[in-house]
Amino acid sequence: MRRLDYRYHMELLFEQPVNRHHFTLRCLPGENERQRVLTEQVRIEPDYTGGFETDSFGNRCIYGRMEKPHERFLVDVTGTVQTEQNMAVRDTQMHRLGMYRYPTELTAMGASLYKIFQKASFDGESIMEQGKYIMEAVFGHFCYEPGVTQVTTTAEEAAALGRGVCQDYAHVMLALCRQRRIPCRYVAGMLVGEGASHAWVELCDKGNWIAFDPTHNCMADDRYISISYGRDAGDSPINQGDFYGTTGQRQKVCVTVEEKQDSFV
Amino acid sequence: MQIEELYQYSDTVNELLARYGVKFGIYKNGTFNEQLFPFDMIPRIIKKEEFTCLEKGLKQRVAALNAFIRDIYGKKEIIRDGVIPEEFIYMGSGYLAQCEGVLPPKGVFTHIAGIDLVQGKDGKWYILEDNLRIPSGASYPMIARTICRKSSPALFEQNSIVDNRDYAKLLRRTMDYVNTGGHTVILTPGRYNAAYFEHSYLAELTGAHLAIGHELVAENDHLYFVDYSGKKELVGAVYRRISDEYLDPMNFNSESVIGIPHIFDIYRKGNVAIINAPGNGVADDKGIYYFVPKMIRYYLGEEAILSNAPTYLPFYEEDMKYVLEHFDHLVLKDVAEAGGYGVVFGSEMTKEEKKKFVSMLKEEPRRFIAQEVIDFMDIDIYEEGKLLPRKADLRAFVLMEEEPVVWESGLTRFSRNPDSFIVNSSQGGGFKDTWVMAE
Amino acid sequence: MAILSVEHSDQLFWLGRYSERVYTTIRGFAERFDSVMDVKTEEYVEYCKRQEIPNIYTSKEDFVRRYCFDESDPNSIYSNLMRAFDNAVVLREEIGSETLSYIQLAVYAMNKAKVSDAPLIHLQRVVDNIMAFWGMADDDIDRDCVRRILKLGKQVERIDIYARMKMAPKKIKKEVKRLNGQVGKTGLQYSMVRLAHLNYIVEVEPVDYDQIVEDVDQLFDEGTEKIVAGF
Numbered sequence: 001m002r003r004l005d006y007r008y009h010m011e012l013l014f015e016q017p018v019n020r021h022h023f024t025l026r027c028l029p030g031e032n033e034r035q036r037v038l039t040e041q042v043r044i045e046p047d048y049t050g051g052f053e054t055d056s057f058g059n060r061c062i063y064g065r066m067e068k069p070h071e072r073f074l075v076d077v078t079g080t081v082q083t084e085q086n087m088a089v090r091d092t093q094m095h096r097l098g099m100y101r102y103p104t105e106l107t108a109m110g111a112s113l114y115k116i117f118q119k120a121s122f123d124g125e126s127i128m129e130q131g132k133y134i135m136e137a138v139f140g141h142f143c144y145e146p147g148v149t150q151v152t153t154t155a156e157e158a159a160a161l162g163r164g165v166c167q168d169y170a171h172v173m174l175a176l177c178r179q180r181r182i183p184c185r186y187v188a189g190m191l192v193g194e195g196a197s198h199a200w201v202e203l204c205d206k207g208n209w210i211a212f213d214p215t216h217n218c219m220a221d222d223r224y225i226s227i228s229y230g231r232d233a234g235d236s237p238i239n240q241g242d243f244y245g246t247t248g249q250r251q252k253v254c255v256t257v258e259e260k261q262d263s264f265v
Numbered sequence: 266m267q268i269e270e271l272y273q274y275s276d277t278v279n280e281l282l283a284r285y286g287v288k289f290g291i292y293k294n295g296t297f298n299e300q301l302f303p304f305d306m307i308p309r310i311i312k313k314e315e316f317t318c319l320e321k322g323l324k325q326r327v328a329a330l331n332a333f334i335r336d337i338y339g340k341k342e343i344i345r346d347g348v349i350p351e352e353f354i355y356m357g358s359g360y361l362a363q364c365e366g367v368l369p370p371k372g373v374f375t376h377i378a379g380i381d382l383v384q385g386k387d388g389k390w391y392i393l394e395d396n397l398r399i400p401s402g403a404s405y406p407m408i409a410r411t412i413c414r415k416s417s418p419a420l421f422e423q424n425s426i427v428d429n430r431d432y433a434k435l436l437r438r439t440m441d442y443v444n445t446g447g448h449t450v451i452l453t454p455g456r457y458n459a460a461y462f463e464h465s466y467l468a469e470l471t472g473a474h475l476a477i478g479h480e481l482v483a484e485n486d487h488l489y490f491v492d493y494s495g496k497k498e499l500v501g502a503v504y505r506r507i508s509d510e511y512l513d514p515m516n517f518n519s520e521s522v523i524g525i526p527h528i529f530d531i532y533r534k535g536n537v538a539i540i541n542a543p544g545n546g547v548a549d550d551k552g553i554y555y556f557v558p559k560m561i562r563y564y565l566g567e568e569a570i571l572s573n574a575p576t577y578l579p580f581y582e583e584d585m586k587y588v589l590e591h592f593d594h595l596v597l598k599d600v601a602e603a604g605g606y607g608v609v610f611g612s613e614m615t616k617e618e619k620k621k622f623v624s625m626l627k628e629e630p631r632r633f634i635a636q637e638v639i640d641f642m643d644i645d646i647y648e649e650g651k652l653l654p655r656k657a658d659l660r661a662f663v664l665m666e667e668e669p670v671v672w673e674s675g676l677t678r679f680s681r682n683p684d685s686f687i688v689n690s691s692q693g694g695g696f697k698d699t700w701v702m703a704e
Numbered sequence: 705m706a707i708l709s710v711e712h713s714d715q716l717f718w719l720g721r722y723s724e725r726v727y728t729t730i731r732g733f734a735e736r737f738d739s740v741m742d743v744k745t746e747e748y749v750e751y752c753k754r755q756e757i758p759n760i761y762t763s764k765e766d767f768v769r770r771y772c773f774d775e776s777d778p779n780s781i782y783s784n785l786m787r788a789f790d791n792a793v794v795l796r797e798e799i800g801s802e803t804l805s806y807i808q809l810a811v812y813a814m815n816k817a818k819v820s821d822a823p824l825i826h827l828q829r830v831v832d833n834i835m836a837f838w839g840m841a842d843d844d845i846d847r848d849c850v851r852r853i854l855k856l857g858k859q860v861e862r863i864d865i866y867a868r869m870k871m872a873p874k875k876i877k878k879e880v881k882r883l884n885g886q887v888g889k890t891g892l893q894y895s896m897v898r899l900a901h902l903n904y905i906v907e908v909e910p911v912d913y914d915q916i917v918e919d920v921d922q923l924f925d926e927g928t929e930k931i932v933a934g935f
Contacts, residue, residue, distance in 0.1 A: 022526035056365035102355040465796035493713035
């Protein structure tokens with residue numbers, strides 16, 4: 001068990017003022033067997049009208065609208081989460097599992113994915129073991145390299161390239177799991193020591209979601225805080241916006257997770 | 266007075282249709298053109314008893330489809346019980362994961378269903394297709410009737426034809442039934458949409474406001490219409506004529522500029538009705554069509570009153586075998602396409618094309634359905650002083666209030682090309698009024 | 705249900721303006737066409753100047769054709785009618801199919817005039833339909849704000865055109881007086897300062913026509929001291 005202090009800080013700076021700005025944020029850690037939210041502070045600027053909701057993937061969302069012109073949009077979420085090691089997350093919505101078994105546009109199969117798929121021979125083992133085989137195959141195939149892929153890059157494109165970031169690792173792993181009809185989902189979250197958000201995957205084994213991190217070729221443990229779930233990255237972006245104005249924009253995102261000093265293991 | 270005498274009013278009627286701008290927009294080579302929707306004076310006539318039977322069958326079908334959509338975005342019992350394989354849900358393009366667990370006001374998904382039927386030469390009706398997203402077309406027979414009654418009052422005096430001009434009233438009741446408290450709005454993508462005439466005409470007749478996306482705003486978990494004096498008026502029902510994809514850039518296609526950001530979030534909270542419900546595409550997919558009779562049995566415990574055209578799913582090995590053996594007698598449809606596209610006849614393919622198609626079929630069996638070619642009953646049209654037989658279908662409209670209600674008319678579309686089976690207006694077809702006889 | 709969107713209020717206003725523009729320009733044009741026919745062959749040059757439209761025409765024949773019917777010329781009567789139609793067609797549920805149909809008929813008449821040897825006769829049909837449109841609008845539109853905004857557009861356009869045509873000050877004064885009575889009833893935001901200035905300028909001799917045009921066109925465009933008029 002650990003206690004982790006986290007901060008999700010995002011600033012959008014517009015060269016010219018924008019208006020009619022709508023946003024949906026999925027940057028609030030949820031509660032489950034693996035993590036408990038101890039404290040949480042949310043700051044959003046400028047003022048907005050909106051509310052909270054839970055989406056169809058179970059994510060906590062803040063959504064809102066800023067009518068007046070503004071040049072900066074700021075989101076700052078801080079809090080403390082208590083995490084557990086080696087705990088699976090129970091699924092209470094088993095009837096919804098089906099949607100996680102089939103490819104999405106971002107995780108559709110293609111020639112490069114088939115090649116990796118064929119390399120990993122893993123007949124008849126448990127979901128846990130199959131997950132490990134697939135994770136290893138993905139990890140072995142990929143070179144971590146930022147800047148060569150975008151948020152819209154598909155699993156197949158990333159696999160063909162052989163390079164990418166955590167989102168690409170996750171998408172490729174999802175595509176391969178789904179080829180075997182293993183229900184699996186994309187997880188966006190935070191990890192101790194990284195400066196940005198992280199992504200990994202969870203596989204469902206008899207109602208228990210097990211977390212794999214293909215970028216690091218390991219199981220996600222109590223250094224991980226999950227924020228949002230979806231079939232792929234497109235289902236549950238951490239922040240999403242829509243505004244009027246023809247202008248350039250700059251985005252600064254800073255994510256920090258530190259172990260609380262008074263914590264014990 | 267005989268129905269045939271209607272011909273003599275042809276010019277008057279067409280003049281009036283032009284006067285009221287009864288048009289259909291078409292994009293051709295990238296430019297937008299508005300054409301008058303060709304109207305043929307000879308109505309399709311359906312006898313009272315025949316319509317009563319259709320009515321029963323249509324109500325049953327739509328009740329089952331509504332139950333199905335509710336189940337799919339809810340408990341999914343029909344999958345659990347093995348009636349429909351789950352790949353037909355999750356791999357179809359109509360399923361929207363965002364709709365999981367969302368129950369619309371009063372549990373209505375299929376507020377306005379357009380069910381396409383054809384009549385075989387033997388007189389038997391077959392369901393061709395269910396349209397549960399944004400079926401259009403009701404306004405055309407409605408205004409045509411208005412005009413024909415003006416042109417030839419005697420004919421309508423002497424024949425007891427059920428008045429179809431109550432469609433607006435039915436529609437209004439359907440919208441009011443689910444309204445969560447507030448104004449009723451018809452949301453249009455704008456005047457360059459193919460069916461803009463219909464959007465504006467229905468707004469006029471129902472008294473709803475016609476609006477484009479940015480006239481409506483989401484605020485504090487509710488939807489508002491912004492008045493020109495700056496007041497915000499609560500909206501309780503949105504009859505949207507925009508597809509799911511473009512409805513809400515914050516929840517669906519983020520590139521959409523014609524939608525309303527966050528309308529879906531408000532809908533999820535139960536604070537506005539969206540007509541028809543998002544996600545309905547899961548039930549009107551060509552692949553799902555095959556399963557509708559099974560749905561009727563599953564949800565209603567009844568046998569389907571109206572038949573499907575005999576359909577085969579190459580997904581099932583047995584059906585694949587049949588399809589390959591009888592390829593030349595079948596029509597093959599790509600489940601992802603609509604509007605008459607992606608439809609090919611086995612008999613019309615060259616050897617080479619056939620080979621290519623079969624290998625595609627084997628590669629992706631779930632993508633296609635095969636159907637027996639129904640020998641349509643021809644309907645006469647009047648052209649240049651002559652009566653000519655043409656293929657025609659019937660789009661029946663079923664509106665959902667507490668119970669489904671069938672509009673006692675329908676849109677009869679015909680193919681202008683004598684050899685064509687494709688009647689879609691986007692492919693240059695024309696339309697007729699549909700008379701349901703009162704006695 | 706007395707709600708009207710910003711879009712629709714704008715479209716009503718411009719439907720009023722464009723239909724009035726077509727009506728008045730056809731009538732003015734018909735008068736001039738008559739005199740151009742034999743003696744004052746160059747009068748169209750002066751006409752263009754007054755209307756502030758570029759004289760792109762090569763001869764009086766060219767002027768008659770293109771000023772009336774050229775779809776690619778944004779200043780042609782044809783183009784103005786199409787703009788009236790563009791605004792009308794998105795207002796079906798506000799003004800009603802019957803009222804809208806007269807603008808549609810004006811368009812058909814315009815297209816006939818375009819291919820006719822005697823365009824003036826067909827242009828008269830355009831005028832007839834616009835008159836019928838106004839009559840129908842007045843008679844058939846129940847909602848006050850819809851009818852009033854439409855009429856306000858017409859009134860604004862009339863003052864604008866009269867001033868451009870340098871009509872007698874008395875005539876313009878009369879129209880400005882009517883505008884004063886209308887503007888407050890629409891619920892539209894307008895500039896009180898501009899209106900006051902317009903009221904003043906029509907009283908001053910010699911009349912500053914350019915200033916009238918400027919005032920009337922800016923009446924609804926100024927953001928600094930907008931007020932909301934009561935209903």
